[in-house]
Amino acid sequence: MLYLNEKDLKSMGLNWNETIDGIEQTVHCLETNDYAQPIKPYLRYRDPINRFIALIAFVGGKVNLAGLKWISSFPKNIDKGLPRAHAVVVLNEADTGAPEAVINTAQLSIVRTASVSGLMIRYFEKARPMTKANVAIIGWGPIGRHHYKMACEVLKDKIDKITLFDVRPIDPATIDGPYKDKTVIAKTWQEAYTDADIFITCTASPAPYVDLKPKAGSLQLNCSLRDFKTSILDHTKAIIVDDWEEVCREKTDIEMMSIERGLKEEDTKSIIDVVCNDVMSTYAPEEAIMFNPMGMAVFDIAIGRYYIDKARANNIGQELD
Secondary structure: OEEEEHHHHHHOOOOHHHHHHHHHHHHHHHHOOOEEOOOOOEEOOOOOOOEEEEEEEEEOOOOOEEEEEEEEEOHHHHHHOOOOEEEEEEEEEOOOOOEEEEEEOOHHHHHHHHHHHHHHHHHHHHHOOOOOEEEEEEOOOHHHHHHHHHHHHHHHHHEEEEEEEOOOOOOHHHOOOOOHHHEEEOOOHHHHHOOOOEEEEOOOOOOOOEOOOOOOOOEEEOOOOOOEOHHHHHOOOEEEEOOHHHHOOOOOHHHHHHHHHOOOHHHOEEHHHHHHHOHHHHOOOOOOEEEEOOOOHHHHHHHHHHHHHHHHHOOOOEEOO
């Protein structure tokens, strides 16, 4: 059994196109029903802001693994100088059930989240080719920073400007990469939002605050799921989710749209529709598209396979009895 920690994963580097390819291949497994994924349970106690989540899945195809991600989210850790999230992923051979690997770091989860967003950008850009793109990222924690790196790699020289905003001051020294000179720090989220062709939320916001009309024809990547007020439905009907049953709960923006505005599953499209049915091309060019991912265990398993294969090819990690 292979053991990998955060140092191991970071030593392998990141090829965003490869991780996005892995997510894309897994969507095809969803489309052919070559997967299993029960609804993930949440564990809370004492302070309800904190939570543990168990994400369990089997993925067929080239992944051919079953596994569990056990992840905690303690938002107040940030004020203590601690990571908000901790995670352990256990992966088993699909055909025998034998343990294949343990990956002890939240890094895998962060890479999974940004790679799913990268897949949405890939298909958005395919449906609506851009020569210049204004990207905005709200939240400059680990997930926001990895989205920054991912967007730079996926969009490359199509990037015209990247705008960052966080309720905590952003240290310019934390911004690095080939598009640093095209990156600006906004004073308000509105400043970042208004002209964004691709708007990405990576916050731990306790309540929605985005109440403005999005830029026409833009992509809204609602990664943190609790940033948009239900008034967004006044401006777009192009609502995409990763999985309706997963995302329409836990007081997400989608659940609030369902409760307050009567949004139903049939009013939305899924990530399968994006990859397998080219749904982004069916929306009017001026309509903003909003993607709401609760986070699917199958994608964690897929990124786990990516790291297992890369680690073994480069003799990284520790083999345990």
